[in-house]
Amino acid sequence: MASPEIEALTQALSRLPGLGPRSARRAVLHLLKRRESALEPLLRALDAVNERLVTCGICGNVDTVDPCGICADQRRDARALCVVEDVADLWALDKSRLFPGRFHVLGGRLSALEGVRPEDLSIDALVARVEAGGIDEVVLAMNATLEGQTTAHYLAERLERFPVRLTQLAHGVPVGGELDYLDEGTLAQALRARRPLG
Amino acid sequence: MASPEIEALTQALSRLPGLGPRSARRAVLHLLKRRESALEPLLRALDAVNERLVTCGICGNVDTVDPCGICADQRRDARALCVVEDVADLWALDKSRLFPGRFHVLGGRLSALEGVRPEDLSIDALVARVEAGGIDEVVLAMNATLEGQTTAHYLAERLERFPVRLTQLAHGVPVGGELDYLDEGTLAQALRARRPLG
Ligand SMILES: [Zn+2]
């Protein structure tokens, strides 16, 4: 039987998405065999993330500063706001400056199955940002899943009373596809061809 | 683009076996969303492993003490020695005390393909343990892979001049199978039916 320290590490790793108990054990073995080249770098990287990163109070991005670098960047187009489900979607869209505006991270999508309701997401904060004015266009860049699209329609209803153009990503995002799994070319095309919400 | 801290953590995680760059990014997102319930426990578990665990100078096991708990346990049968490729194999065999004796961890298996030679493994130390005497049986519990079996035959040649019984795990370990992927029942059966090395 492995020591309690190893059991605890195996358990912590096995809770990561994509790693089951077996592969977590393999990962632990890998780390133990490569303490200087794998375990210590991972430890330092985790520690840095834990110590240095904060969630932006405006948009929900994760950065070393609050407001985040994107919200604080005055060269960004403040009139365009792109709403995404998760921080990883923001990262995907922000690569190579595909989108010149700012972002709003919902922190998930509405899901009857998983009991995620509007009040569980950063939706009131989004409405408040739009209500505050200065925004011409809101891109609803949800994932092309049923739940993502349900969320987009809910947001469209909540935002229809404001004088903003609501758009969504063009077809090009494969049905059932998730944004942060797409290559940059596909994302760029979907963003260029974005259209008003039907 | 994500912050350098996040990029570094994604890189460190993507080097783990079983996690590619995409799933590492998912894992980072998961950790960022659950700082108290996932990131901090993982950080503490890694830190504990890094701070507290040492490699046993006798057998190569990983434990909080050196010699390890197994080597120091006087109730163990000192006359039986089980040789395994990796620490994970030792853990698998030591579960529920399947094997009453002690262990020797080689730290891998001979591999022409990966350039792993006898001197890269803990083989001289194994020979020295057997040469020191007091051991009646050496179980060569390599994986049932081509490389595992090649390693077992090499070890058999190195150990044949000593008055010890060389055995190997019985058929029951599926061909191509690796020990630490097997359920306990299969392992127990293979161990019970172990036979002299042909
Ligand atoms: Zn921000």
Ligand SMILES: [Zn+2]
């Ligand atoms: Zn030991």
